[in-house]
Amino acid sequence: MNEEYRLATALAELAEAEIPGAAPVEALVRRGRRTRQARTVSVAGAATATLVAGALVTASVSGALGASSAGHRPGVPAQPSFHYRLTAWGPGRVIHSSVIDGVYDPVNQRASITVTNEPGTGFPGPWEEHLAAGRCFTKDLDSAGPWKQWTLSECGLPPTVVPGVELSASSGTLLARLNAAGSTRYQGRTGTGAAAIDTWTFQVNVPNVWNQPVPVTGTVTATASTGLVTEITTLEHRTATVPSVPKGDTLRDSGWDWKLSDYGTPVVATVPSDEPPASPAPSATVPPTVSPIASPTVSPTIRPTVSPAVPLESATPR
Amino acid sequence: MRENADGQSEYSAFVSVNWSRYLRVAVLLTGDRHRAEELLQDSLVRLYVHWKRVADRGDPNAYLHKMLVNGNVSWWRRRRREQLVAEVPDRVDPGGQPERHERLRAALRSLPYRQRAVVVLRHYADLPERQVAQILGCSVGAVKTHNSRALNRLRELLAWDSTDDDVKEKETVR
Numbered sequence: 363m364n365e366e367y368r369l370a371t372a373l374a375e376l377a378e379a380e381i382p383g384a385a386p387v388e389a390l391v392r393r394g395r396r397t398r399q400a401r402t403v404s405v406a407g408a409a410t411a412t413l414v415a416g417a418l419v420t421a422s423v424s425g426a427l428g429a430s431s432a433g434h435r436p437g438v439p440a441q442p443s444f445h446y447r448l449t450a451w452g453p454g455r456v457i458h459s460s461v462i463d464g465v466y467d468p469v470n471q472r473a474s475i476t477v478t479n480e481p482g483t484g485f486p487g488p489w490e491e492h493l494a495a496g497r498c499f500t501k502d503l504d505s506a507g508p509w510k511q512w513t514l515s516e517c518g519l520p521p522t523v524v525p526g527v528e529l530s531a532s533s534g535t536l537l538a539r540l541n542a543a544g545s546t547r548y549q550g551r552t553g554t555g556a557a558a559i560d561t562w563t564f565q566v567n568v569p570n571v572w573n574q575p576v577p578v579t580g581t582v583t584a585t586a587s588t589g590l591v592t593e594i595t596t597l598e599h600r601t602a603t604v605p606s607v608p609k610g611d612t613l614r615d616s617g618w619d620w621k622l623s624d625y626g627t628p629v630v631a632t633v634p635s636d637e638p639p640a641s642p643a644p645s646a647t648v649p650p651t652v653s654p655i656a657s658p659t660v661s662p663t664i665r666p667t668v669s670p671a672v673p674l675e676s677a678t679p680r
Numbered sequence: 681m682r683e684n685a686d687g688q689s690e691y692s693a694f695v696s697v698n699w700s701r702y703l704r705v706a707v708l709l710t711g712d713r714h715r716a717e718e719l720l721q722d723s724l725v726r727l728y729v730h731w732k733r734v735a736d737r738g739d740p741n742a743y744l745h746k747m748l749v750n751g752n753v754s755w756w757r758r759r760r761r762e763q764l765v766a767e768v769p770d771r772v773d774p775g776g777q778p779e780r781h782e783r784l785r786a787a788l789r790s791l792p793y794r795q796r797a798v799v800v801l802r803h804y805a806d807l808p809e810r811q812v813a814q815i816l817g818c819s820v821g822a823v824k825t826h827n828s829r830a831l832n833r834l835r836e837l838l839a840w841d842s843t844d845d846d847v848k849e850k851e852t853v854r
Contacts, residue, residue, distance in 0.1 A: 366803060369834065373804040376781050377704035380713060385699030387692045390721060394691075394728025442693050532697035548808065555736055587735045588694045625693055 374541070442590075443467035444531045445624035446521070451617055464491075466521060467629035468530065471496070473519050474631040476503070492631040493519040499634050509634035523594055523620070524578050525568045531622055533560065533584035533591050540564045540582070551586055558586035568598075580617075594620040691731045694740060695724055706748055708800040711789045723747035745805070745815045749797045787837040795830035798823055 448462040464475025473493035487504035498517035499509045514520075521529040523536070527543050530536040540546050544566030552559050562582045567575035580596035597617040699720075706716035726747055727740060734743045788796055794816060801812045802823075809827075813820045 365831065365835070369799070369831070370803040370806075372780075372784055373708060373800070376784050377708055377804060379781055380704055380707050380716075382700040382703045385696045386721070387695050390695060390724050390728060391688060391692065393721070393725045394731075397725055398729045442696060532701070534698055534701035538701070546806075548806065558739070587740055588690055589698050589741065590693060626689070 374538075378538075442531060442625040443469070443472075443627055443629045444590075444622050445627050446529070447621045447623075448521075449619045449621075451619070465624075465627050465629045466493075466529070467631075468520065468528075470629070471520065472629040472631040473521070474629060475519075491517055491519060492634070493517070494631040494633050497633070501634070523580075524566045524596065527566065529594075529620070531591050531625060533562075533582060533589045536582060536591055536594075537562060537564075540566060546582075549581075553586075556585075556587055559592070560584050560586050590625055591622050593622070594618075688731075690735060691728055698741075698744075702744060702748065705745070705800060705805055708788065708804055709748060709797065711785050719748060719751050723751055742811065742815060745801065745807070749801075749815055783838065787834055790837065791830055791833055794818075795826045795833065798826040799830045799834075802827055 443465055445465050446462075448460075450460040461478045462475050463478075464473060466473045466475075471493060473491070475491050476488060477491065478488045487502065489503055490501045492499045492509075493514070496514075498512045498514050498519050500512060500517065501507060501509045523529050523540070524543065527536075527539045530539065537546050544564060546562050546564040549561040549563055552561070560583065563579065564582065565577060565579045568578055569575060577599045578596055579599070580594060582591060583593045584591045595617060596619075702723075703716060703720055706720045707713055710716045710719055723744055727734065727744055730743070731740070734740045788799065791799065797816060798812060801807045801815060802809065807815070809820050809823045813823045816823065
């Protein structure tokens with residue numbers, strides 16, 4: 363193995379052994395504000411002392427203090443929640459487009475999403491999923507049926523970018539997870555100033571329903587100034603990964619496009635009042651089996667590992 | 681996300697999502713968790729003070745890396761002066777980290793600060809050589825030299841076993 367790779371692995375292992383606590387954001391802001399006020403006083407005092415009389419010094423100092431403290435509002439959550447919109451794509455009638463729209467709070471493990479599948483494909487109509495109190499609930503929106511309770515793995519919450527890689531709004535966290543599962547490569551920066559965007563590519567092998575490794579490649583883009591992820595695209599290379607299917611015949615690549623935004627959006631996800639007493643058994647027709655963000659794969663509606671009895675690929679028109 | 685005039689929300693979001701990553705970089709740079717937290721907090725306070733200017737230029741990550749490296753250098757120099765009159769006691773690891781972690785930590789501590797910074801920024805933070813050069817204020821060639829010397833030094837202190845991935849202590853007594 364490459365010596366530098368070993369060093370990188372050993373460093374990562376050593377670093378990951380440290381368990382960071384929550385970022386002391388409010389304390390840092392308070393310290394930063396005090397430091398800035400002190401600097402403002404110092405600079406204003408020095409400048410005015412050389413130019414004007416003592417009375418003016420007092421005025422400029424109080425003015426600077428007022429200006430520097432104006433507009434500060436603490437209360438930003440330690441890790442922001444975020445809105446995401448996930449679009450699935452793939453060829454054919456069955457492997458079709460799905461859209462997941464929702465908000466996710468990684469700190470409090472709350473999520474509220476709506477899943478919409480393209481009509482006429484045999485997949486269920488829109489449904490809503492809530493992650494709250496360590497449990498997951500779904501509700502069929504067409505029939506306005508009762509809330510049903512599921513395990514987290516059945517619902518696919520919290521969301522995963524690829525199997526085993528939980529979605530994170532932090533590019534650093536997300537890339538570390540992707541590196542642990544596969545590899546990433548920095549592709550550079552585009553734009554300048556606040557509009558600057560950093561881009562990485564990644565590759566991860568994930569097992570399919572036949573337990574064969576399927577390569578998933580993709581890109582991660584993040585705002586350079588904040589490190590917050592703005593978009594993730596994944597491409598699952600499915601061609602000729604199934605022994606029983608001729609190469610290139612019925613299997614097609616498919617992919618996902620995540621767009622993240624609205625950092626700090628409050629997430630309202632409560633335990634439904636009409637919650638059933640017991641968890642229903644999963645079936646082929648209920649939403650969780652085809653949930654677009656069902657772990658552990660990239661493609662929720664076409665997830666062969668979730669519903670292996672449904673030969674989705676073979677149903678693809680030739 | 682709502683922004684106020686001086687970008688406090690943006691700063692808070694930056695800190696909250698990058699805290700873990702930079703704390704780990706700081707731990708590798710300093711070799712000490714408490715010192716790392718102190719260094720990172722001091723650097724983040726300075727970042728707050730200059731946030732608007734830094735964010736407008738579009739690269740608070742580079743700024744923070746530079747603050748961490750320079751802050752560690754300052755501390756390193758102070759510590760070396762202090763050592764002239766008092767030996768710093770061996771660090772006791774209350775968390776009972778694996779032995780190989782301690783060996784790697786000790787090997788990193790033995791590197792000159794610039795070599796150590798290059799190792800951490802190149803091989804942990806995964807920054808390109810050009811960016812490391814900007815952070816350290818030196819040429820790309822100098823980064824390559826520091827990297828090469830650091831790897832040679834680590835090779836002397838540690839052995840990379842051909843049959844497993846673990847970093848193992850070299851068997852020869854030095």
